[in-house]
Amino acid sequence: MDQDLANELVGMMAEDQHMLHQLFDSGELPSDSYHPRMKALHEKNALRLKEIIGSHGWPGISLVGEEGAKAAWLVVQHSVSDLEFMAQCVGLLEEAVAREDVVGWQLAFLQDRVRILSGKSQYYGTQFDADENGWPTPFPIEDFATVNERRARLGLNSLEERLEQMTEQERKRLANIQQTS
Incomplete structure (x- = not known):
């Protein structure tokens, strides 16, 4: 397992969740539009996840452990301004589920989100x-x-x-x- 990579992904997830709670607590969320700070963080995290995938493939349990794999899923789940990337990750998660390297619910949530965002x-x-x-x-x-x-x-x-x-x-x-x- 790559502990440094796992820690990085978990840190990205923690930052995402911290900002989300902070914006809810301040009354800035929910909002009719994509909050600019949240969008910037999501885009930064997605860019880094693309780099990780380019180097390692999908960061599944064998590479980053269960919490790291969950964090990778959360990053892509929140990459709503890059639907093409999200759709590519559906395929990667299908492969990872088939080899039992991620839990199935991650594929279900991502595939459904991509379908809804695509109007399906x-x-x-x-x-x-x-x-x-x-x-x-x-x-x-x-x-x-x-x-x-x-x-x-x-x-x-x-x-x-x-x-x-x-x-x-x-x-x-x-x-x-x-x-x-």
Whole structure:
């Protein structure tokens, strides 16, 4: 395992999450537009990930460990201003899943995000929006009847279970808001 590379990727993920929380806490997020500081960080991280991929291939578990592989996934998941790069990484993740070098949910989330950003229906049901009342609802899903089979193949729980988890999280968030008001 390349510990230095793993540490670098995990550091990129930590910086991403720190800035995200900082912007939420300051009230700058959510926003109708891509926050310029968040966009700049995402683009910087994506550029570095491209260099890493160019040198090493996809940074999977065998190269950077589980946390490093998760960090690489997060970087590409947040590379929304470079859809072509994201789509290329879907193929790399498919190969990595086939050789059991990343966990399947990473492929599901990235592939669905790329499909949604491309104007297509998602395949695994990982991407959610809010309905008119603010409750989570999945973006359209291709071949809805078999989505739970696809989710199970990549280690995800059923769409119904995920929707219930997200709904419960929203209930708790709303209860916390009411308590502090």
